[in-house]
Amino acid sequence: MRTALVVGTGLIGTSAALALTGRGVRVHLSDLDPERVRTAAALGAGTAGEPDVSVDLAIVAVPPAHVAPVTADVQRRGLARACIDVASVKGGPRRELLEAGGDLVGYLGTHPMSGREQNGPLAATADLFEGRPWVLTPTTETDTEVLNLALELIALCGAVPVVMDADAHDRAVALVSHTPQLLSSMIAARLEAADETAVRLCGQGIRDVTRIAASDPAMWVEILAANPGPVADILADVAGDLDEAVRALRALGSADEEKRGGGVAGIESVLRRGNAGRARVPGKHGQAPAAYRTVAVLISDRPGELARIFADAGAAGVNIEDVRIEHATGQQAGHVQLMVEPGAASALEAALRDRGWSLRQQ
Incomplete structure (x- = not known):
């Protein structure tokens, strides 16, 4: 993939564009809101405006209700050799595209399982999809080239491809x-x-x-x-x-x-x-969730405190598997909850106490 068009410069579209430009793909940006396009372009997500010649892949990043008309328009105008969408619903948009006279051979419905509470280009990050599932819903009509380009996009974004039926998705x-x-x-x-x-x-x-x-x-x-x-x-x-x-x-x-x-x-x-x-929710690296032990440490709200506690855990030879922060209401302090392998909990507790940290019993 050398060129791409991203239609819709919200969180998902701009994040995909940032990931692609960071890996040398020339990206064109399009949106009904020109201010969002300018913002995404200023962030380094690509070039504002539609391409003069057909690109390799068009990524339609618009709400589900708009996927079919936007995709049909991209296909009708020959803006890309292949077209995918990244909406969170797959069955309806594909049926609507067929009814609108769209080409299902050159189209593939996809859905990156990633997001944030914030929306818009300013919330976008190039690593938004790293390690996250990215669903593909090909049919018997889907052209191999379209599927390969979608897989290349997923690889460039650092995501993990998952193939599903659209309605099952x-x-x-x-x-x-x-x-x-x-x-x-x-x-x-x-x-x-x-x-x-x-x-x-x-x-x-x-x-x-x-x-x-x-x-x-x-x-x-x-x-x-x-x-x-x-x-x-x-x-x-x-x-x-x-x-x-x-x-x-x-x-x-x-x-x-x-x-x-x-x-x-x-x-x-x-x-x-x-x-x-x-217990069925996948844990670290997609594996079954481990029964970690929690070591809760009182921490003040000062710069460098988290870095110091992580450094002390590292010096003790303990890997932090997960972390949460519980903020104390009305105080400049809280508890950081360090999740570790059960066999490492006692060693970590002893090491942190030796370094002056105050621990809370769980």
């Missing part, structure tokens, strides 16, 4: 992406009218659950409108679980011993099923 993202977004927003919405004293008690748990609730509502309305059926099906199942949990909680307050016992069993069932589901 849409059901999968409804479960692992679209429904979690709605549930996160629903939990966060409870905080809007909450008493200030309750909000001040927010800890790392509520921060984890509501992190993606900061996402752009307009963008998510477009995504959910393109995949409503599968998301509604999963939400209906969740609603059933919620009804059962409510009944179980009511039973916990009953004076009847038998009812209370049923409530305990109901809540325990939900929690255990949650344990089982969480």
